[in-house]
Amino acid sequence: MRSYRKELYFNVSTRRAFVNITHEVEKCLAESGIREGLVLVNAMHITASVFINDDEPGLHHDYELWLERLAPHEPVSQYRHNVGEDNADAHMKRQVMGREVVVAVTDGRLDFGTWERIFYGEFDGRRKKRVLVKIIGE
Helix, strand or coil: CEEEEEEEEECCCCCCEEEECHHHHHHHHHHHCCCCEEEEEEECCCCEEEEEECCCHHHHHHHHHHHHHHCCCCCHHHCHHHCCCCCHHHHHHHHHHCCEEEEEEECCEECCCCCCEEEEEECCCCCCEEEEEEEEEC
16 A cells, blocks of 8 residues: 655635635645545644535535624634634634545546535635645555
8 A cells, every 4th residue: 555645735815715625636646646545635724624515606605604603703702712812713613614534536536426526614814724635545
């Protein structure tokens, strides 16, 4: 069995964003040379997420509204974590959207359902963050 590891870096200019990173993960898979196995894609920051869903702007807009209702950013004073910070809501949004995804690799390709794509979810942006791509297989 072989393994491959790469870190992807993101610096989103807004506080929150959803970035389709499928192409970057596919490039990692091609670099790895692995034809059968598993890909782990993992947000390495506690205010960011990696998830799989449809790349449809309406859905992303709905996520934005839904997450803000679940964990509103303001007033920042509503959160104990926000003593000296203002990102407690980002931690909660990450908890809901998830830390990582695992995708099967079959015949050298990501083995997705019809509309599935991999996204980096940023909930406390405007600084450099990283995502780990780890691929194991043969």
